[in-house]
Amino acid sequence: MKKNLILLSFLYFLSFSLFAQIPAGYYTAAEGKVDAALKTQLAAIISAGAVDKGYDGLYTIYQTSDNLPSGKVWDMYSIKADGTASYYFTHNTDKCGSYSSEGNCYNREHTFCDSWLGAASPQRSDAHHILPTDGYVNNRRSSFPHGKVGTATWTSSNGSKLGTADPSTGYSGTVFEPIDEFKGDFARMYFYVATRYESKIAGWVGNGSAGEILAGNTYPAYKTWFYTMMVQWADQDPVSQKEITRNNAIYAAQKNRNPYIDHPELVDYIWGAKKGQAWSATGGTYPTLSTPTANSTVDFGKIAYQQTAGTSLMITASNLTGDLSFALSGTNAANFSIATTTITKAQAEAGYNLTINFNAQTVGAQSATITITGGGITATNVTLKATSSDEFIAMPATNISTTGFNANWTISAAAAGYSLNVFTMQSSGGTVSQTLLEDDFTSLSAWTAAGYTTATELASYVRLGSSSNVGTITSGAINMSSPTTLLVRAKQYVNDASAKLTVKINNDSITSFLTTATNADYTVDIPAKTSTSTLTLSAAGGSGKRVYVDYVKLSTQGSVQTPVAVSGYPASVGNVLTSQVTSLTPNTTYYYTVTPQGNSAAVSNQIQVTTNLTDVNDALKPVENITLAWIVLSDGIVVRNLPVNSHITLMNVMGKRIQTFNVNASEIKLMPESRGIYILQVQKNQEIKTCKILY
Secondary structure: OHHHHHHHHHHHHHHHHOOOOOOOOOHHHHHHOOOHHHHHHHHHHHHHHOOOOOOOOOHHHHHHHHOOOOOOOOOOOOOOOOOOOOOOOOOOOOOOOOOOOOOOOEEEEEOOOOOOOOOOOOOHHOOEEEEHHHHHHHHOOOOOOOOEEEEEEEOOOOOOOOEEHHHHHOOOOEEEOHHHHHHHHHHHHHHHHHHHHHHHHHHHOOOHHHHEOOOOOOOOOOOOHHHHHHHHHHHHHOOOHHHHHHHHHHHHHHOOOOOOHOOOHHHHHHHHOOOOOOOOOOOOOOOEEEEEEOEEEEEEEEOOOOOOEEEEEEEEOOOOOEEEEEEEEEOHHEEEOOOEEEEHHHHHHHHHHEEEHHHHHHHHEEEEEEEEEEOOOEEEEEEEEEEOOOOEEEEEEEEEOOOOEEEOOOOOOOOOOEEEEEEEEOOOOOOOOOOOEEEEEOOOOEEEEEOOOOOOOOOOOOOOOOOOOOEEEEOOEOOOOOOOOEEEEEOOOOOOOOEEOOOOOOEEEEEEEEEOOEEEEEOOOOOOOOOOOOEEEEEEOOOOOOOEEEEEEEEOOOOOEEEEEEOOOOOEEOOOEEEEEEEOOOOOEEEEEEEEEEEOOOOOEEEEEEOOOOOOOOOOHHHHHOOEEEEEEEEEEEEOOOOOOOOEEEEEEOOOOEEEEEEEOEEEEEEEEOOOOEEEEEEOEEEEEEEEEEE
């Protein structure tokens, strides 16, 4: 409540100073708790011994909880910023029956709507979120959420507004906005409901329009747009004496309190800027491990047999008493490794990325546990999961010439040998598919970005969404007057399981993809649009909603392509991992797949390769006088013997470009995102050398 209501609040305080204050030790059990655990403990505190005085009993409570110094009803929908009102209600006498305009009568306003909570007790009669308000204004508010109005369609006598939400809030529906003097009051009521009814609120998401603000879970309970705004309201409008006195009066009747009035900072500890920090009523500090959370999971997904994959686990802590230690345990612990077993207190409190590797030495599901101890924290376990599969991968071709190339692949468990198929594609008629847009995100120069987006956090990725913001990228105008096919390669951000990537054309939703922990290709056929269409990709942000996009290709739907085998193929090539393909036509696009023999593995992915031009001036020839050397370190690969002024390209096993740059020295250090097999190409003038590196 703002300063122009301080005098009124002070008089109000004098009238009711006899009511009890916070009981000694009331919040002791919440000391040292963090985030969701803190909210859960508060729920236990304010639920224990709570009394339901009944729906009709609210009018009795209002006579002490919502009473102006004059003895009239304190109505936050009629009291103005200067403390006056155009009309006042008398307790009990002016209760609604019927009404036709403002000032006719007052009734009971559910801040958290009655229809949202299922019209069930005790929540429908809980005075901590139910207020005496003008009946007509209450009716105009209806079951719309409180929010920030962009365009008002109706305004009450005290300046409360109904209208379309300000789009900057991330919501586009109808909202009701109270005046600034009471916004914090309403915010703290919403946070009270999410806490007091923690065990019920996840089940209310389907009640009426509750899904507009509810996330369908226990924590954070509300959607990001809503709790972000409520945190802002709570910060901008601090607790007033009116709220303190009201809290005390309700405690006298219901035997429970609103903790966000007693300790306003709890809002920030649970939903705001202090998430991850342990709370103390006295301002004390506790050793806290913010990330990872206890019993969280790092899932590597499916990894090819005898291949190595890596990821990182963010470690963030505060108020540690010493260093942190990491220990691996579990049935398959030998197949996992961590870069270090100890980090310093300073490293943990600054934020540290712990590198974890998985070596797929045994086919099947693998698991292990990392236990984090030390520094005064409670021992925290993180589950590691991976699946070693006998599916295998064909790798990009090497030693490409005018008439051939080397086909490469990874090992497949228990394979007796391999069959190589080399083929071209022949059109069955109709138009040839045309690429309209292709981007691997070394930058965002071809897109218009909004919200949280970055193409620099990881090489050749764009991250969409942050912990609180939507991330959106939109292309320029594209001629989509013919049917098209969109391919998107993407994955979830760290542990944001099933984060959704939404695709829109001309701002109309086309589809959404649920991403996984590892890159996957998602495709969708799109009917003909306009000649000036735009493509938009977005991720909602918020906990569990962030996405990395690796590659996008939009092509017209051309004629059907039929494989035509090259003479002599398919061919059994023995138990090898590479095979030379010869006698091909220059400047021609070929494809190859590999099928293991003697086990159950399926055919590999398809690799495309184009032979070089006959003209020697345009062809890339293997560099005969370069002998590359490299050393694999814990944090990267050092490549030596490079020709000065050469061009370096580092690709993954799928042929996806990871890094590319010009080198003016004989040595360079490469730092790939994760462990695995990489292809390094070194180009000097019109000559090229390609090698495979196991990192």
